[in-house]
Each structure stands twice: as C-alpha cells, then as structure tokens.
Amino acid sequence: MSPATFPQANIRFGPPPDLDGSQCGTIPAHVCEIQGGNLDGSQAVVVAWLPDPDDLARLQAGHPIYLTMLGGLAPHLLATTFDQAVRI
Numbered sequence: 001m002s003p004a005t006f007p008q009a010n011i012r013f014g015p016p017p018d019l020d021g022s023q024c025g026t027i028p029a030h031v032c033e034i035q036g037g038n039l040d041g042s043q044a045v046v047v048a049w050l051p052d053p054d055d056l057a058r059l060q061a062g063h064p065i066y067l068t069m070l071g072g073l074a075p076h077l078l079a080t081t082f083d084q085a086v087r088i
Contacts, residue, residue, distance in 0.1 A: 002050050002052065003026075003049060006048045009048075010029075011029050012027065012029070029045050030047075032046075065078070
C-alpha cells in the first residue's frame with residue numbers, strides 16, 4: 001500500500017530528524033479536532049492509503065488488514081470515505 005494524497009489533507013508528516021527520505025517517507029494527513037460527543041476536543045489524524053494490485057488480490061481472497069500504530073494508541077475506526085473518517 002502507498003500513502004494517498006486526498007483533497008482534505010492539511011499537513012504532510014515527514015521523517016523524524018534522525019531519518020531521511022530514503023528511510024521514512026512523507027505522508028499527507030488531515031489533522032482536526034473532534035466536535036461533539038464524548039470525544040469533543042480530542043485531536044484526530046486521518047491518513048489515506050491506496051492498495052496495489054497484490055493488496056487488492058489478498059483482500060478479495062479474505063486476508064486481513066494489519067495496521068501498526070507508533071505510540072501505542074489504536075485507531076478508533078477504519079473507514080472507506082473521508083466523511084466517515086472524521087465522524088467519530
């Protein structure tokens with residue numbers, strides 16, 4: 001899978017200071033604050049990924065998606081549209 005650019009992206013996260021672009025890529029993201037509900041005021045970061053043909057074949061064959069989170073916090077949800085991703 002590859003990071004995808006999307007219209008709502010308002011920031012680009014790049015490599016940390018101790019790595020360069022050959023070791024860690026840049027990813028477009030949308031950073032926002034949740035409004036309403038029990039998560040009101042919480043920060044959210046949305047990123048988009050494009051599966052390649054091998055990824056699609058594995059998904060169609062019923063294989064799972066694995067997600068690694070740095071920092072130890074699991075995502076609240078995975079979504080297939082931006083509107084779903086920001087409506088937590």
